[in-house]
Amino acid sequence: xxxxxxxxxxxxxxxxxxxxxxxxxxxxxxxxxxxxxxxxxxxxxxxxxxxxxxxxxxxxxxxxxxxxxxxxxxxxxxxxxxxxxxxxxxxxxxxxxxxxxxxxxx
Amino acid sequence: xxxxxxxxxxxxxxxxxxxxxxxxxxxxxxxxxxxxxxxxxxxxxxxxxxxxxxxxxxxxxxxxxxxxxxxxxxxxxxxxxxxxxxxxxxxxxxxxxxxxxxxxxxxxxxxxxxxxxxxxxxxxxxxxxxxxxxxxxxxxxxxxxxxxxxxxxxxxxxxxxxxxxxxxxxxxxxxxxxxxxxxxxxxxxxxxxxxxxxxxxxxxxxxxxxxxxxxxxxxxxxxxxxxxxxxxxxxxxxxxxxxxxxxxxxxxxxxxxxxxxxxxxxxxxxxxxxxxxxxxxxxxxxxxxxxxxxxxxxxxxxxxxxxxx
Numbered sequence: 001x002x003x004x005x006x007x008x009x010x011x012x013x014x015x016x017x018x019x020x021x022x023x024x025x026x027x028x029x030x031x032x033x034x035x036x037x038x039x040x041x042x043x044x045x046x047x048x049x050x051x052x053x054x055x056x057x058x059x060x061x062x063x064x065x066x067x068x069x070x071x072x073x074x075x076x077x078x079x080x081x082x083x084x085x086x087x088x089x090x091x092x093x094x095x096x097x098x099x100x101x102x103x104x105x106x
Numbered sequence: 107x108x109x110x111x112x113x114x115x116x117x118x119x120x121x122x123x124x125x126x127x128x129x130x131x132x133x134x135x136x137x138x139x140x141x142x143x144x145x146x147x148x149x150x151x152x153x154x155x156x157x158x159x160x161x162x163x164x165x166x167x168x169x170x171x172x173x174x175x176x177x178x179x180x181x182x183x184x185x186x187x188x189x190x191x192x193x194x195x196x197x198x199x200x201x202x203x204x205x206x207x208x209x210x211x212x213x214x215x216x217x218x219x220x221x222x223x224x225x226x227x228x229x230x231x232x233x234x235x236x237x238x239x240x241x242x243x244x245x246x247x248x249x250x251x252x253x254x255x256x257x258x259x260x261x262x263x264x265x266x267x268x269x270x271x272x273x274x275x276x277x278x279x280x281x282x283x284x285x286x287x288x289x290x291x292x293x294x295x296x297x298x299x300x301x302x303x304x305x306x307x308x309x310x311x312x313x314x315x316x317x318x319x320x321x322x323x324x325x326x327x328x329x330x331x332x333x334x335x336x337x338x339x340x341x342x343x344x345x346x347x348x349x350x351x352x353x354x355x356x357x358x359x360x361x362x363x364x365x366x367x368x369x370x371x372x373x374x375x376x377x378x379x380x381x382x383x384x385x386x387x388x389x390x391x392x393x394x395x396x397x398x399x400x401x402x403x404x405x406x407x408x409x410x411x412x413x414x415x
Contacts, residue, residue, distance in 0.1 A: 057377075071235060072205075075166070
């Protein structure tokens with residue numbers, strides 16, 4: 001009996017927690033037809049950005065300044081990066097360097 | 107489409123599925139069906155080698171579920187040729203994005219080739235993750251300074267293998283770089299102008315479609331050293347389709363992939379692999395045989411697709 005009460009309390013807390021701090025949107029960049037969409041993503045500090053490669057050609061997410069970098073992403077593969085520092089982060093695809101985009105953290 | 111009008115090209119292209127003999131005489135391309143008699147004529151007097159390209163092992167997509175399997179089919183085709191090729195040239199993109207284990211798979215399959223040697227030029231897929239470290243550790247041996255470029259002579263032909271994917275510029279175009287250009291000039295200087303020259307590399311040495319990076323930025327600086335020769339044949343890959351161009355005595359040939367076709371320049375939103383059924387793709391991938399009869403013919407280039415009976 002006592003165990004049941006404890007469990008319910010935990011459930012209520014969990015629901016309240018979710019309500020109090022709605023999950024921040026997780027911005028996603030689609031890599032399709034040799035382009036990053038959207039080309040510029042602006043996020044708050046601490047945000048995790050997700051890239052999804054929809055092409056059958058591999059692409060990388062490579063920071064121009066070396067701040068972060070993925071290996072070659074296969075079709076439907078994803079890469080995530082959490083941005084903890086303010087700044088402007090240009091990046092490109094190492095295999096197709098004309099593919100360029102930017103993440104702005106402010 | 108230099109040297110041949112578009113209609114003529116399309117008529118020739120219609121025969122591509124059954125094998126076509128391309129010859130270049132006086133700067134004009136002509137073609138005829140590859141018949142056993144024509145093949146026998148070349149074999150009797152000259153020698154032949156085979157070019158394979160863009161094997162992209164590790165690729166899985168709509169046009170090809172298993173690029174290693176199509177490479178194996180290509181090797182079987184080569185081994186079934188009436189006269190074994192003197193050697194095989196692989197003009198790059200062995201792997202699809204340096205997938206782990208892909209170099210090993212390619213090496214394993216090519217070990218089965220019935221030929222004396224295989225010469226390689228790297229593609230950008232083979233080098234972009236590590237700047238060429240793995241590629242050069244495997245294939246740099248015996249090349250100039252271990253940097254991947256090389257030359258050798260066979261049957262009176264001077265062969266030059268160039269690397270144009272290690273100096274990729276911001277726009278994604280191929281480039282040869284100062285050191286290689288200097289080497290090339292010295293390499294060909296002692297040769298007589300009557301020496302046939304064959305250049306093999308990955309990215310086209312002519313401006314096929316710069317918007318997709320289908321160009322080598324400093325190619326003109328290489329070609330200036332080659333223009334005095336009576337016969338220059340440039341073989342490359344990268345764009346996964348057959349295209350020819352003639353500039354004076356220089357004939358450029360881009361090769362099919364053994365894995366998947368890419369769209370014609372500018373015909374799609376991006377140069378990504380064509381999304382077509384596998385059986386259709388089989389008519390657009392394949393291999394190339396080059397035959398040479400000393401003193402008799404220019405080099406004859408035969409492109410054959412994988413669906414060929």
